[in-house]
Amino acid sequence: MENNKNYFDMAEIHEECGVFGVYNVDNASEIAYYALHSLQHRGQEACGIVCVEDGESTLVKGHGLVTEVFNEKTLKSLKGNMAIGHVRYSNLGNGIENVQPFLFRHHSGDFSICHNGNIVNSKQLRNYLEKRGSIFQSDSDAEILGHLIKKDLKSQRIEVMKTAFNMLEGAYAFAIQTKDKLYGVRDKYGIRPLSIGKLNGGYVISSETCAFEVIGAKFVRDVEPGEIVVISKDGIESHNFSEFKHHYLCAMEYIYFARPDSDIENCNVHTFRKESGKLLAINDDVDIDIVIGVPDSSISCAIGYAEAKGVPYEIGLIKNKYVGRTFIQPSQELREKGVRMKLSAVHSIVDGKNIVMVDDSIVRGTTSKRIVNMLKEAGAKSVHVRIGSPEFKNPCFYGVDTSTYEELISARMDVAGVCKEIGADSLKYLSADDLYKAGNRSELCTACFTAKYPTDIYGALEDANKDRKF
Numbered sequence: 001m002e003n004n005k006n007y008f009d010m011a012e013i014h015e016e017c018g019v020f021g022v023y024n025v026d027n028a029s030e031i032a033y034y035a036l037h038s039l040q041h042r043g044q045e046a047c048g049i050v051c052v053e054d055g056e057s058t059l060v061k062g063h064g065l066v067t068e069v070f071n072e073k074t075l076k077s078l079k080g081n082m083a084i085g086h087v088r089y090s091n092l093g094n095g096i097e098n099v100q101p102f103l104f105r106h107h108s109g110d111f112s113i114c115h116n117g118n119i120v121n122s123k124q125l126r127n128y129l130e131k132r133g134s135i136f137q138s139d140s141d142a143e144i145l146g147h148l149i150k151k152d153l154k155s156q157r158i159e160v161m162k163t164a165f166n167m168l169e170g171a172y173a174f175a176i177q178t179k180d181k182l183y184g185v186r187d188k189y190g191i192r193p194l195s196i197g198k199l200n201g202g203y204v205i206s207s208e209t210c211a212f213e214v215i216g217a218k219f220v221r222d223v224e225p226g227e228i229v230v231i232s233k234d235g236i237e238s239h240n241f242s243e244f245k246h247h248y249l250c251a252m253e254y255i256y257f258a259r260p261d262s263d264i265e266n267c268n269v270h271t272f273r274k275e276s277g278k279l280l281a282i283n284d285d286v287d288i289d290i291v292i293g294v295p296d297s298s299i300s301c302a303i304g305y306a307e308a309k310g311v312p313y314e315i316g317l318i319k320n321k322y323v324g325r326t327f328i329q330p331s332q333e334l335r336e337k338g339v340r341m342k343l344s345a346v347h348s349i350v351d352g353k354n355i356v357m358v359d360d361s362i363v364r365g366t367t368s369k370r371i372v373n374m375l376k377e378a379g380a381k382s383v384h385v386r387i388g389s390p391e392f393k394n395p396c397f398y399g400v401d402t403s404t405y406e407e408l409i410s411a412r413m414d415v416a417g418v419c420k421e422i423g424a425d426s427l428k429y430l431s432a433d434d435l436y437k438a439g440n441r442s443e444l445c446t447a448c449f450t451a452k453y454p455t456d457i458y459g460a461l462e463d464a465n466k467d468r469k470f
Ligand code: SF4
Pocket: 171, 191, 249, 250, 251, 252, 253, 395, 396, 397, 398, 399, 400, 445, 446, 447, 448, 449
């Protein structure tokens, strides 16, 4: 099954999670279900929902897509007007014990937690907590937070939380639920997104605003970096746990992870990508007939590029959305042509054409190589690859599954080398400066391109370098 998964899953890079919370809205579990479904692109390995009714928390979680884990019966068992939910991707710790949300039973009252991101000092915090008697059941950072805040959740709750969040270093967005409150928290660097919406007199929080549209919620504002938002019967209360505040939002959220219909920190994701395509086209004097984008995340960037060049944008690649994880293992012959099961070239569009193929990123290089080859087999005269991000040269330690240099083709080769390796006629990347321009931003996390990590990374770089053979 694992091979099957790798075979059909063409994405070279994964986000690790999406979080959602709802407060004071009838049928909260159904709202969470629809919201998680719209966040499914952030994680397809597992999901879960915790609902609260009369102070009692109920949890349902499992491996699989939202539509596989939940059905009418399970949703009916989740009663109440408060819920938090989670979708998860992970390349580590795949047991059910790692599936979120986590539900903690405590003498001061149940509480549940889920998060998106990665705590870079988790090893140190685990040691610290274990020395003080904590026992861990999972590899998850959410459990670390649970142990840090369980101390006395009742009396000095917000002070305990402030102290805890000041101990966590890294990128995170947390949704936390007690018997009568919903909390939304973002790291002080602002790396992971989290937004607040209003729905039927209640509130929702979500990793992405695309969930608001689906459930009919109205966007209120983003949770600020270093902020704890407390949602209760008194409305929204705001607490700062840190005076250090930056907006180093993960650039890959705009480039690749987020849905084009989401707005993050006042910038629509489609608009960002389209703008980056326009910037990519400036001074790019390649002679072409058509522009195509690799579906789905590169289409906006390709449209921007085509518009700026005055060249037609065409659908030269089609994605088969129905290749699921349960698809039977095909024959060896088909496996070798595997990428076609998920993506195929439109022969009549690309045949005889000089093409610019826009993709969002090149991480390992294997997918780009397959697609260029596929286009040439379909008759393309030339394939010029244009990438809507800079060269991906450095590992991410903030919840994206690239943690070694070995995996990254641009850490091993220069642009000419990568171009040759993927079989393209030419290759050009967006500059890091253009990322800021595309989003009209002064701050962004661009560490995987520039090696400028916004946080201390606690020796992670040395670990990532350990197996470096170049
Ligand atoms: S290193 Fe790259 S992928 Fe990781 S948070 Fe920063 S921009 Fe995003």
